[in-house]
Structure formats: structure tokens, C-alpha cells
Amino acid sequence: MDQPIVQIRELSKVYQHGDIEVVALNGISLDIGRGEFVALMGPSGSGKSTLLHIIAGIDRPSNGRCVVEGTDVGDLSETELAAWRKQHVGFVFQTFNLIPVLTAFENVELPLLLTGLSARERRDHVEAALELVGLADRMRHLPRQLSGGQEQRVAIARALVTDPTLLVADEPTGNLDAHSAADVLALLQTLNRDAGKTVVMVTHDPKAAAHARRMVHLEKGELLNGG
Amino acid sequence: MAIPIKYNLRNLRVRWRSTIATALGIALTVAVFVMVMALARGLKATYVNTGDARNLLVMRKGSTAESSSQIERSKVLRFKYHDEIARNERGDPVVSPEIIVLIQLDRIGGGNANVLVRGIGPIGLELRPNVKLIEGRLFQPGLAECIVSRKIASRFAHCRVGETFRAGKRTWRVAGVFDATKTTYESEIWTDADEVREAFSRSFYGSVLLRPKDAAAGEALIKRLEANKDLFVRVLPESEYYKEQTKNAGPIQFMGGFLAVIMSIGAAFAAMNTMYAAVGARTREIGTLRVLGFRRRDIYLSFLLEAVLLALVGGALGCLASLPINGMATGTMSWTTFSEVAFEFRITGELLAKGLAFAVVMGVLGGLLPARVAARKPVLDALRSA
Incomplete structure (x- = not known):
């Protein structure tokens, strides 16, 4: 394997709920290589989402290091993290999280507004991304005019339109019917295989995880098979 | 580039009931402000128009x-x-x-x-x-x-x-x-x-x-x-004498200003309430925008802008509502002669601009705290909100 894109060393995350400490992650070490498709699996409360959030730069470790593409995410300030996220991370949510008042096109365009691209360049990028997820004909639709599967595909287009280092997905099929779920997983697989995208996906569904090239199991905040 | 303005405009349209209710409160305040100021201006203009610069007025010293x-x-x-x-x-x-x-x-x-x-x-x-x-x-x-x-x-x-x-x-x-x-x-x-x-x-x-x-x-x-x-006389140009008399508009202006300020506090609180509700309803959107890479400052400015847009809608309505009184005649007591002075309300472009500026101030006051709350939400907490 080349130099890993994600290097996690002795990572711990402890939440403080009043007097009670909840250990979400306990001394995890894990490498993810460029172009991998990794499924993080485990039961509820196993810490898989927490790990994903730390990799994506929306949560911070209590101890240990999480280095993504040479940057230790834990060292960045709030503002630096925001700038880092827009450049390196495309996030796909379980609940799609499209902005309801914006069209599919405008939702996908949102992250591009943070780049220096011209309106024309942005349009080209958005059209290409929507084309890639098979929704070029739904650009002017609002989220409520789309099916769940279509919404999730718009969300995937939004996640990859900036060409991020990592595509991270938190239970991307959790709110979808079997048919739409299969479509979304096939899309993630295509993006990984054909476009070379590194994908990290949290799921508790073995059928979904089967689409990944590698599975990592967590339980009670620890890796089961050593990563 | 910041969060696009259409995001705010469409949200205002989507929750049109609360937008209209809040805007009407601001409209009423702006209308009162513009009308009272138009009254004071009309009165002042009447005094200023009266004097002829070529004439001299002789009075006892x-x-x-x-x-x-x-x-x-x-x-x-x-x-x-x-x-x-x-x-x-x-x-x-x-x-x-x-x-x-x-x-x-x-x-x-x-x-x-x-x-x-x-x-x-x-x-x-x-x-x-x-x-x-x-x-x-x-x-x-x-x-x-x-x-x-x-x-x-x-x-x-x-x-x-x-x-x-x-x-x-x-x-x-x-x-x-x-x-x-x-x-x-x-x-x-x-x-x-x-x-x-x-x-x-x-x-x-x-x-x-x-x-x-x-x-x-x-x-x-x-x-x-x-x-x-x-x-033992004092001599001054007639125009100057009437300019001095414009102080008759003072009490009206003061009362009008006082009333407008009191009303604006109410209207600003209404705007604040509406914006708090908006922030509450869109917490997950805020989280999503943050994950996409928008900074706290972007969120803050976006919600503040939305409050100002809301207030501007109200301000524009208030200005429109006050327009029909332009040129309308009325009378008031002159405090120097204790007689009635007839005059016309005068609404100028400048006065309408002041009315809108007044609305913007209400919008900013109403929007500051909710925008701050929106910007300060931790990303994960925002994402987890229903």
C-alpha cells in the first residue's frame, strides 16, 4: 500500500455527560489507503459514527492522532477545520440533509461557492456531478419533488463536486428502500472503482458493507480484528 | 462567496405567515415614523416658505x-x-x-x-x-x-x-x-x-x-x-425670522421620535422572536452548511441578513402605507402665537430612505442574537437536531 491517506494512531474519544465519562473510542489505530472503499461496521454505540466524524473533521479526538493527507485534524482551529473540510471531505448523510429551499442544482453548487470558481465553471462542475449520479434531468427540482433515492444521489453529487480527498458516508442507505439503497451503493462502488475515490462508509447493514472492499468492525469503541 | 441570498429570500417566502406578521409590525412602526416626520417637515417647510429674503422685519429688542x-x-x-x-x-x-x-x-x-x-x-x-x-x-x-x-x-x-x-x-x-x-x-x-x-x-x-x-x-x-x-429694535431678514419659528416643529418631532422608538423596540423583539424560530427550525441545515465548509461567520451573516431582509419588507410596506398622506392638509397649534397653523404633510425621498434605514436598524437589533446563536451551534449538535 502507498502512504495511507488516513493514519489513525491510539485514537480515543471520551464524552463527558455531567459526572459520567462515556468512552466512545478507545485507543484505535487504523490506516486507510488511497482508493480504498472501507466499511466501518458495528452495533449501535460501537463508536463507528464517532470515528467517521473525527476522520471527517467535524469532531475532535480526546487523545491520539488522526492524520488525513498529512494534516493532523486535531491540531486545527475551528476556522481552519471548516476550510480543511471544504477541501478534503465530501460528506453523505443518512438523512440526505439537502437544503429544502434550494434546487438540486443549487444544493450541489453550495460547496463550490466556497471556491474561487466562476459561475460558468461552477455550472459545468455541477452539471458534470449531477450527470455522474444520473440526475441531469432533475436539476431544477426541489428536494421535496425528488424520491429518497434521488435525494441521496443529489447529496452524493454535492459531496463529490469539489473533488475531495475523501468521500465519507454515514449510513447512506439507512433511510432508503432496498431498491434505492442498491442504486446508491452501486454508485459509491462506481465512484470508488472507476473514479478512484477513497470512500469511508459507516453501516450496520452487512449487505451494504458487502459493497466495500474492506470491512472494519468496531465494538465498544475498539477494533475487533485489529483493523 | 457567502451563503447565497436566495437561500434567505426563499426561506422568508416558505414561512410567509410569520414573515408577514413580523413585517407588518415593522411596517406599522416605519409608517408612524414617516408620518410624524412628514408632519414636522411640512410644518417646517411652511415656516421656511413664508419668509421673503428681500424683506426686513423690525421688532422690539x-x-x-x-x-x-x-x-x-x-x-x-x-x-x-x-x-x-x-x-x-x-x-x-x-x-x-x-x-x-x-x-x-x-x-x-x-x-x-x-x-x-x-x-x-x-x-x-x-x-x-x-x-x-x-x-x-x-x-x-x-x-x-x-x-x-x-x-x-x-x-x-x-x-x-x-x-x-x-x-x-x-x-x-x-x-x-x-x-x-x-x-x-x-x-x-x-x-x-x-x-x-x-x-x-x-x-x-x-x-x-x-x-x-x-x-x-x-x-x-x-x-x-x-x-x-x-x-430699541431688533431687525432681521424676514426669511431668517421664519426659520427661527421652525422650532415649533420641535415638540412634534420629539413626540414622534419617542413614539417610533418605543414601537421599534416592540418590532425588534418580534423580529428577534421570528428569527429565533427560524434558527430553531433550521438547526440541521446550519450543521449541514458547516460540514460543507461554511464558517461560523458565514452562518452569522446569513441569518443577520435574513433579519434585515425581513425588516426591509416591513420598511417598504410602511413607506407605501404612509404615502397617501403626502400633501394632505392639517393644522396644529403654534407654540409661539398659540394660534392654529395649517400645513401639509411632506414625504420626501430622503424621508422614505430614513424610514427604510430605521427598518434596517430594527432588523439588525432583532437579528443579532439569533444569528449569534445560529453561528455558535456546535456542528455535531446541530446535525443531530431533529
Whole structure:
């Protein structure tokens, strides 16, 4: 394997709920290589989402290091993290999280507004991304005019339109019917295989995880098979 | 680039009920603000329009208003023929000794009000070319006749041409109606100064209005008259005198400003409430925007902008609501003469801009705290909200 894109060393995350400490992650070490498709699996409360959030730069470790593409995410300030996220991370949510008042096109365009691209360049990028997820004909639709599967595909287009280092997905099929779920997983697989995208996906569904090239199991905040 | 403005505009449209309710509160406040300021401006404009820069007004030293000034007849004769004073085509000096008295007249719709009677010299009308007789004829001295302004004729009883009313020791007959649009004369009754003195038992005039030959002569005359200790007078351009009288608009402006500020506090709280609700309902969107890479500052500005847009909708509605009163006539009490002054509301582009600016201030005040709350939400907490 080349130099890993994600290097996690002795990572711990402890939440403080009043007097009670909840250990979400306990001394995890894990490498993810460029172009991998990794499924993080485990039961509820196993810490898989927490790990994903730390990799994506929306949560911070209590101890240990999480280095993504040479940057230790834990060292960045709030503002630096925001700038880092827009450049390196495309996030796909379980609940799609499209902005309801914006069209599919405008939702996908949102992250591009943070780049220096011209309106024309942005349009080209958005059209290409929507084309890639098979929704070029739904650009002017609002989220409520789309099916769940279509919404999730718009969300995937939004996640990859900036060409991020990592595509991270938190239970991307959790709110979808079997048919739409299969479509979304096939899309993630295509993006990984054909476009070379590194994908990290949290799921508790073995059928979904089967689409990944590698599975990592967590339980009670620890890796089961050593990563 | 920041979060696009269409995001805010569409959200305002989506929750149109609360948008309209809040905007109406702001609209009402802005309308009151614009209307009261239009009232004060109309009043000020009326005073400013009245004075003629070419005329000089002579009053007793220490007087700030014609109504509190007294000048004896003998003193008028001592300066009436000074060289600096212009002459008309008949060769008479353009000097009008004048006196004003207050009388009470019945309004047409019931009740009564103080009205100012101005006794003028034979040349008084020549000094005021903006005043025109529009009906009947000029009063004839010695016959207890008077002319009334158009507004007096329409607002007060017994003031039409040919009608009579009682005041002082006389019964006055209305000989004509004059038009003195947009000046304080529009609220006056004019007659002969000497007849007024007799009817109201005054031995003196109140003031003297005169026209110097030119500006230089005017300055020389001011110096000459004011230097004369026996005369004991103050001389100033008529236009300046009426500019001083604009302080009559002060109390209205103050009350209006006070009312608008109190109302704006309520409206700002309403805007705040609406924006808190918006932040609450869109917490997950805020989290999503943060994950996409938008900074706290972007979120803050976006919600603040939304509050300002909301307030601008209200401001525009308020300005529209106030427009119909532009040019509408009304009357108020003058605090120097204690008579009624008629004037028109004046809404200008500048006043509307101030109304909108006032709305923006309410929007900013209402939006600051909710925008701060929105910007400070931790990303994960925001994402987890329902």
C-alpha cells in the first residue's frame, strides 16, 4: 500500500455527560489507503459514527492522532477545520440533509461557492456531478419533488463536486428502500472503482458493507480484528 | 462567496405567515415614523416658505416673536422715510406696520380654535407677492372688513365672502379670500392694522415689515436702526425670522421620535422572536452548511441578513402605507402665537430612505442574537437536531 491517506494512531474519544465519562473510542489505530472503499461496521454505540466524524473533521479526538493527507485534524482551529473540510471531505448523510429551499442544482453548487470558481465553471462542475449520479434531468427540482433515492444521489453529487480527498458516508442507505439503497451503493462502488475515490462508509447493514472492499468492525469503541 | 441570498429570500417566502406578521409590525412602526416626520417637515417647510429674503422685519429688542413685540406708532414714523427703504411706483416707502391679535372662531365641524388676525399697512400685500386674492376684493380700511385665507374660509364658520363674525369691538365682514399656499399666512385673517389697534384697544404696532432698496441698503438699515438706542429694535431678514419659528416643529418631532422608538423596540423583539424560530427550525441545515465548509461567520451573516431582509419588507410596506398622506392638509397649534397653523404633510425621498434605514436598524437589533446563536451551534449538535 502507498502512504495511507488516513493514519489513525491510539485514537480515543471520551464524552463527558455531567459526572459520567462515556468512552466512545478507545485507543484505535487504523490506516486507510488511497482508493480504498472501507466499511466501518458495528452495533449501535460501537463508536463507528464517532470515528467517521473525527476522520471527517467535524469532531475532535480526546487523545491520539488522526492524520488525513498529512494534516493532523486535531491540531486545527475551528476556522481552519471548516476550510480543511471544504477541501478534503465530501460528506453523505443518512438523512440526505439537502437544503429544502434550494434546487438540486443549487444544493450541489453550495460547496463550490466556497471556491474561487466562476459561475460558468461552477455550472459545468455541477452539471458534470449531477450527470455522474444520473440526475441531469432533475436539476431544477426541489428536494421535496425528488424520491429518497434521488435525494441521496443529489447529496452524493454535492459531496463529490469539489473533488475531495475523501468521500465519507454515514449510513447512506439507512433511510432508503432496498431498491434505492442498491442504486446508491452501486454508485459509491462506481465512484470508488472507476473514479478512484477513497470512500469511508459507516453501516450496520452487512449487505451494504458487502459493497466495500474492506470491512472494519468496531465494538465498544475498539477494533475487533485489529483493523 | 457567502451563503447565497436566495437561500434567505426563499426561506422568508416558505414561512410567509410569520414573515408577514413580523413585517407588518415593522411596517406599522416605519409608517408612524414617516408620518410624524412628514408632519414636522411640512410644518417646517411652511415656516421656511413664508419668509421673503428681500424683506426686513423690525421688532422690539428682546422679542423672539411678532406676537410678543410692541413698537409705538411714533417710532415707526421716525424710520419710515429712511433713504435705505425702497419706494413703490406711487413714491410711498414700502413699509407695513403690523399687529397680530388672537381671536377665537368656531370651526365648521364644531368646536373652536384660536386664529391669528394680522393687521397690515396699506402696502402689506405688496410686500408679499406670493399672497393672491382669489375671491372677492381687498378690505377697505375703516369699514371693518377683512380678507381670510382659503384654509380659514374652508375650516371656520362665518368666514365666506359676505359673511360676518364678531371679534374685539367690531363685527367684521369678509370681503375676500386669499391664497397663500404653503405659508403660515394660509392660517391668518388680514385687515387694516389701525382698525385692529382700535378694535382691540392697542396703542402700539407689533412689528414693521419693510423692503430695503437692495441687499447693501438692507445691511446698512439693520445697522442704522439697531444702533439707534431710542428705537430699541431688533431687525432681521424676514426669511431668517421664519426659520427661527421652525422650532415649533420641535415638540412634534420629539413626540414622534419617542413614539417610533418605543414601537421599534416592540418590532425588534418580534423580529428577534421570528428569527429565533427560524434558527430553531433550521438547526440541521446550519450543521449541514458547516460540514460543507461554511464558517461560523458565514452562518452569522446569513441569518443577520435574513433579519434585515425581513425588516426591509416591513420598511417598504410602511413607506407605501404612509404615502397617501403626502400633501394632505392639517393644522396644529403654534407654540409661539398659540394660534392654529395649517400645513401639509411632506414625504420626501430622503424621508422614505430614513424610514427604510430605521427598518434596517430594527432588523439588525432583532437579528443579532439569533444569528449569534445560529453561528455558535456546535456542528455535531446541530446535525443531530431533529
